[in-house]
């Protein structure tokens with residue numbers, strides 16, 4: 001008995017509420033994003049330089065931001081360290097002059113109730129439960145269970161309907177299945193989710209489409225991907241007016257980064273992403289969260305490869321992670337200002 005109660009005592013004390021870390025959930029930022037016709041950036045991170053770059057860009061531009069962590073990233077970075085990194089991010093934003101930052105710490109692609117619960121208990125302000133690969137009724141049951149737990153702590157929950165193609169950490173799917181608009185009302189009502197990730201042709205990773213799925217620009221020879229299924233998005237918005245929609249796999253795979261990587265010893269043939277023009281259009285709709293991961297990886301890798309190629313004698317990580325950080329700041333700033341339109345959208349920009 002005594003042993004059991006002492007375990008409970010330790011467990012109880014290890015629980016952390018995100019509000020104590022200075023984080024916010026996604027409810028209010030999504031509401032404003034839908035009404036304002038812009039989208040909130042959800043940038044994945046797993047290391048200090050990425051986090052510094054995300055906070056620098058979002059703070060300078062007064063943008064709400066979602067720090068997104070996958071299961072793989074959580075294993076890579078360590079959950080305890082992550083919690084303090086998120087808390088540090090809030091303080092860093094204030095130090096940069098952004099006195100009222102709106103930063104969410106979000107679990108990307110939670111694959112079990114236990115993982116989502118563990119994140120809620122460790123200071124995440126938002127979690128995704130991805131039951132999209134399960135049969136429909138099982139997806140509903142699992143998502144509902146996570147919502148019931150998370151909402152006790154005012155943690156917001158993202159669910160998913162439809163399957164995205166591509167590779168992202170442990171999430172792998174051969175082909176995509178668009179979200180079926182007929183299912184969304186039932187799913188959202190029965191699960192109680194706060195936002196819904198849908199599949200309309202975006203895809204995970206740096207190879208979003210095979211060359212066979214694309215056409216080629218006759219002038220540049222570059223691959224031109226097929227357009228997103230905006231008709232499916234429209235049908236979903238009609239069913240769920242004003243409900244927050246999420247797009248995963250929305251990196252654009254900037255060809256300038258791919259070119260730098262390939263010119264400096266890398267090998268990324270035919271890497272292709274979602275054209276920014278399409279994401280700009282989506283941002284103006286009920287899509288209020290856009291996930292970007294691969295673009296940051298590409299920027300980081302391009303900068304590091306360039307330093308290594310130009311200065312083979314360099315062995316101080318600050319001398320190659322520093323330029324990587326600079327390039328990521330440029331990338332995140334560009335996304336916020338030129339693609340998603342979330343700059344200057346904090347409730348209080350002082």
Ligand SMILES: [Zn+2]
Nearest residue numbers: 168248249291
């Ligand atoms: Zn995803």
